[in-house]
Amino acid sequence: MSQTRHLSHAWGNHVLFEGLSIAIPAGVTLVQGDEQTGKTTLLRILAGELAPSGGWVETQGQRADKQPETYAPMVFRTDPLHTALDQTSPSAWFNTLPDCYPLLNPGMLGALVKDFGLSPHMDKPLYMLSAGSRRKVWISAALASGAALTLIDQPFAALDGPSMRLLREVLQDFSEQAGRACVIADYEAPEGVPLASTIHL
Secondary structure (H helix, E strand, C coil): CCCEEEEEEEEECCCEEEEEEECCCCCCEECCCCCCCHHHHHHHHHHCCCCCCCCEEEECCEEECCCCCHHHHHHHEECCCCCCCCCHHHHHHHHHHHHHHCCCCCHHHHHHHHHHHCHHCHHHHHHHHHHHHHHEEEEHHHHHHCCCCCEEEECCCCCCHHHHHHHHHHHHHHCCCCCCCEEECCCCCCCCCCEEEEEEE
């Protein structure tokens, strides 16, 4: 599905990883590590948002550095702290997604909105939503996007108990899909979710 070759990156004098070559198969992959080990940085590089110090990233034959326009629709990275959408409602944002992600599944998106309890918040600007609700908005879009590579940083942070259970169920189903890969970054493996691979940082 996706791979990196000889990937290197550093912040100043702090080397996060060097010569990292990994293969990300279909299903759910965990990027596991402590604070400041580069989990979020690796997801940003996989998304094509951040150029690595060395090496390259490829998803389904497209390289992030060589074919950025065709690479972008194949990857979705959640970013609940992103402020550019603060004045935008989930409903308005979701309406723009088909232009960016042609394989978006509207039925799945609608079901996630309902099951996550987001329906009362769909017309509110994102800045009015709690941290947990913002995360649920991003996760719903990511999972329904149809993107070949879905990247979710700390998926369970700020979620209530029922939402955590729902997300585990969705990830369990995701692990059985042959055409998509989901990479989650967290401190420990999610309970009850079969992992296709684990990347230790």
